Amino acid sequence: MSILPITVYGDQILREIAKPVENINGEVIEKIQDMFLTMRNASGIGLAANQVGWDKQVFVIDLSVLEEYSDHKPVVMINPKIAESSDELVIYEEGCLSLPYLRADVERPESILIKYLDTDEKEIELEVDDWFARVIQHEYDHLIGKMIPDRVEPQIKKSLQKDLLKIMKRQIDPEYPITEK
Numbered sequence: 001m002s003i004l005p006i007t008v009y010g011d012q013i014l015r016e017i018a019k020p021v022e023n024i025n026g027e028v029i030e031k032i033q034d035m036f037l038t039m040r041n042a043s044g045i046g047l048a049a050n051q052v053g054w055d056k057q058v059f060v061i062d063l064s065v066l067e068e069y070s071d072h073k074p075v076v077m078i079n080p081k082i083a084e085s086s087d088e089l090v091i092y093e094e095g096c097l098s099l100p101y102l103r104a105d106v107e108r109p110e111s112i113l114i115k116y117l118d119t120d121e122k123e124i125e126l127e128v129d130d131w132f133a134r135v136i137q138h139e140y141d142h143l144i145g146k147m148i149p150d151r152v153e154p155q156i157k158k159s160l161q162k163d164l165l166k167i168m169k170r171q172i173d174p175e176y177p178i179t180e181k
């Protein structure tokens with residue numbers, strides 16, 4: 001297993017639509033293990049495949065570091081689809097390993113119905129809410145090339161520009177490996 005460098009804002013792959021996984025083989029499983037290792041090394045709670053330069057529809061989540069999710073089991077979602085979203089919207093502050101040190105309020109549906117494949121190619125359907133729903137939506141956004149700045153009000157996005165530029169120029173020093181410019 002290896003810790004992989006994390007892609008950051010400005011890296012083209014973060015803007016691309018991820019491709020479905022056709023075959024959950026040993027290579028895919030190995031990559032998923034690398035993703036967990038990379039995410040934990042960076043103290044993240046979610047990581048999408050394109051954040052380690054892999055253009056596939058995969059993300060991993062481990063919420064167990066959050067107090068109210070201490071018994072949460074780490075989860076891998078392959079080829080996920082958000083099938084339903086609640087009308088109720090909630091605002092929370094989000095961060096992202098591809099946007100080191102940046103935080104912004106993002107409004108999202110409070111609960112969703114998510115469908116995905118697990119590593120045994122079993123089809124799973126889950127109704128989730130609160131932080132689990134939020135992190136899934138954040139990671140799902142990565143798979144369609146969207147990031148936090150695309151989900152905030154225009155004036156907030158404007159206020160983030162300076163920090164985004166710093167990230168693109170690597171004028172930041174996160175405590176985990178990131179890609180080179």
Ligand code: NI
Nearest residue numbers: 095096097098
């Ligand atoms: Ni992110």
